[in-house]
Amino acid sequence: MDIKGYFSILWAFVVRDWQRRWSYKLNFIAMLLYPIVWVSVFGVLGRTIDDAGGTGVPGGFSTFMVTGIITWRFIRVGFFDSSWSIRWEQHIGTFKNIYMLPNHLMVPISATALSGFTVSMLNFVEMWLVAELVFGISLNLTLPSFLFLVLAWLSVIGFGFAIAGIAILYKEIQAVFTVIFFSFQFFCGVFFPVDALPRSAQYVSRVIPITYALNGIRYSITHGYIPTTDLIVMPIAGLIGLAIGLVTLQLCLKKALKEGKLERY
Amino acid sequence: MVIKVKNLRKEFNGTHAVDGISFEVKQGEVFGLLGPNGAGKTTTVKIMATMLLPDGGTAEIGGYDVVKHPQKVRGIVDVITARDKFYRRLNAYQNMSFFSRLYGVDDWKDKMENYGGRLGLEKEDYQKRLGDYSTGMRQKLNLVRNLIRNTPILFLDEPTLGLDPVSSRKFRGLLKEIMDREEKTVVFTSHNMYEVEELCERIAILNRGRITSVGEPGALKKRIFPKRLVEFRYMEDGLPDIDDPAIDKIEKEGRYIRVYLEDGRRLHDIIEKIMSIGRITDLSVKEPTLEEAFIRHTEDEERSDEKVTAWI
Numbered sequence: 001m002d003i004k005g006y007f008s009i010l011w012a013f014v015v016r017d018w019q020r021r022w023s024y025k026l027n028f029i030a031m032l033l034y035p036i037v038w039v040s041v042f043g044v045l046g047r048t049i050d051d052a053g054g055t056g057v058p059g060g061f062s063t064f065m066v067t068g069i070i071t072w073r074f075i076r077v078g079f080f081d082s083s084w085s086i087r088w089e090q091h092i093g094t095f096k097n098i099y100m101l102p103n104h105l106m107v108p109i110s111a112t113a114l115s116g117f118t119v120s121m122l123n124f125v126e127m128w129l130v131a132e133l134v135f136g137i138s139l140n141l142t143l144p145s146f147l148f149l150v151l152a153w154l155s156v157i158g159f160g161f162a163i164a165g166i167a168i169l170y171k172e173i174q175a176v177f178t179v180i181f182f183s184f185q186f187f188c189g190v191f192f193p194v195d196a197l198p199r200s201a202q203y204v205s206r207v208i209p210i211t212y213a214l215n216g217i218r219y220s221i222t223h224g225y226i227p228t229t230d231l232i233v234m235p236i237a238g239l240i241g242l243a244i245g246l247v248t249l250q251l252c253l254k255k256a257l258k259e260g261k262l263e264r265y
Numbered sequence: 266m267v268i269k270v271k272n273l274r275k276e277f278n279g280t281h282a283v284d285g286i287s288f289e290v291k292q293g294e295v296f297g298l299l300g301p302n303g304a305g306k307t308t309t310v311k312i313m314a315t316m317l318l319p320d321g322g323t324a325e326i327g328g329y330d331v332v333k334h335p336q337k338v339r340g341i342v343d344v345i346t347a348r349d350k351f352y353r354r355l356n357a358y359q360n361m362s363f364f365s366r367l368y369g370v371d372d373w374k375d376k377m378e379n380y381g382g383r384l385g386l387e388k389e390d391y392q393k394r395l396g397d398y399s400t401g402m403r404q405k406l407n408l409v410r411n412l413i414r415n416t417p418i419l420f421l422d423e424p425t426l427g428l429d430p431v432s433s434r435k436f437r438g439l440l441k442e443i444m445d446r447e448e449k450t451v452v453f454t455s456h457n458m459y460e461v462e463e464l465c466e467r468i469a470i471l472n473r474g475r476i477t478s479v480g481e482p483g484a485l486k487k488r489i490f491p492k493r494l495v496e497f498r499y500m501e502d503g504l505p506d507i508d509d510p511a512i513d514k515i516e517k518e519g520r521y522i523r524v525y526l527e528d529g530r531r532l533h534d535i536i537e538k539i540m541s542i543g544r545i546t547d548l549s550v551k552e553p554t555l556e557e558a559f560i561r562h563t564e565d566e567e568r569s570d571e572k573v574t575a576w577i
Contacts, residue, residue: 005369008366008369009366009367011366012362012363012366012367015362015363015366016352016355016359016363019354019355019359020352020354020355023354023355023394024354092350092352092353093348093349093350094350094351094352096316096344096346096349097349097364097410098367099316099339100314100316100339100342100343100344101339101367101368102336102337102339102340103336104336108367254318257315257316257317257318258317258318260277260308260311260317262316262317263316
């Protein structure tokens with residue numbers, strides 16, 4: 001399959017997904033408002049703590065929280081979109097038509113993930129604007145820091161593929177992964193610094209790539225550069241995550257084909 | 266041969282869904298898979314469409330092995346089932362635009378309107394969301410989707426399930442036209458004997474995962490059900506007293522009596538005997554339908570667990 005063919009498929013998914021979102025008008029509005037509400041709540045919370053004397057976090061706690069929320073929201077879509085999409089296609093019965101393409105299943109799955117990326121980008125821009133214009137939090141987003149953000153997204157895409165594979169076999173598995181992913185909020189320093197965690201929990205933090213993603217992005221915003229450790233860890237974590245994701249997806253696909261769980265028509 | 270299936274096997278939890286079946290389909294042929302529920306028809310189709318891995322045996326579609334080259338197979342095959350779905354919140358144009366992009370077809374709109382029109386879909390219908398479509402309309406659009414994709418091999422797994430008789434007939438009509446014109450190779454599964462008889466050039470009867478018979482519908486009927494059937498209306502209670510070694514079985518349904526003959530050559534003698542009973546009307550001699558042949562064959566199979574019989 002050539003690049004043009006891939007982009008045609010990618011475009012098909014992007015158009016379909018936005019048409020579908022637009023068909024649910026209230027949900028569409030909620031999708032636009034949700035990140036604004038989120039960043040506002042945590043922006044006010046951070047500012048209140050700053051006004052009360054702060055926590056000693058570089059750049060202020062409001063900046064810390066808003067950066068955490070924006071990054072979290074951005075990478076969350078990469079983590080879940082592929083698996084939700086597969087589950088949804090299976091549920092409504094269109095998965096067979098997607099599967100019957102003469103391409104590897106990775107093609108539509110990755111196209112779905114990239115389609116989800118457009119939502120991530122929209123939410124990111126909204127939250128960034130609210131942070132700047134409403135709370136006066138200057139995020140100083142440079143090209144390297146944005147690229148690092150995209151790298152963070154890519155690092156969780158692999159896990160997204162793995163969950164997508166497992167979702168083919170075990171339909172309700174997302175509930176488990178939702179719990180796991182939200183536990184990352186605790187370990188990875190979304191709402192508070194990792195240093196505030198008990199020492200044993202900090203060991204867990206160090207093996208989750210999202211910790212490095214958040215740290216790197218915060219540093220790039222507050223200090224203007226990304227720490228070397230994060231720069232090294234993120235691409236490696238991304239590659240490992242992607243490899244694990246692809247292998248898991250392949251194994252799950254084979255098992256689903258063997259057990260007849262690929263498509264229940 | 267475009268489709269070669271050899272000793273195909275598939276087991277689910279100790280049950281043999283497909284138990285060593287073999288058949289071949291020529292290019293442009295319409296081949297029917299006929300069988301009761303759980304016979305293995307859908308499992309066979311799923312394996313041939315690369316949606317299921319076999320436990321043993323081989324299946325080659327268009328020269329490609331379904332296990333070794335699944336993507337190549339998917340490039341030349343499409344499957345239509347009655348349970349196929351679209352995106353309910355999108356209208357027909359939006360749905361077809363999406364699938365056509367996936368298939369790499371640019372002139373989908375003209376094709377959609379052309380094929381859809383012949384199935385009775387109007388242009389206004391295409392503006393409606395699929396959630397507002399009836400089962401029949403959705404199934405017509407499903408066929409249109411396949412025609413736009415235009416694969417040389419088509420698997421139709423009970424495609425008219427849920428359609429009303431008129432829609433079903435239109436659907437079959439278009440299928441027949443397309444099969445004749447485009448020389449598509451088709452594997453058709455159905456419970457509906459009339460459909461199979463009308464559309465298929467050859468059929469295989471599946472029962473409990475095994476092919477028990479393969480042949481042309483006409484030959485199949487004669488082979489499975491060589492008996493003649495005499496039907497008449499009997500005005501008395503109980504069964505008429507007709508005794509003849511040529512009679513295989515006598516059945517009663519309401520006032521109607523069916524006499525199955527083991528030996529068709531003695532037909533005239535039997536009719537004379539029936540006429541002599543008196544108080545009978547509406548006597549007719551019938552050819553067995555494929556449905557009767559199929560039911561009879563399945564009953565025989567279950568009784569005797571016979572080995573495979575194949576003929577042309």
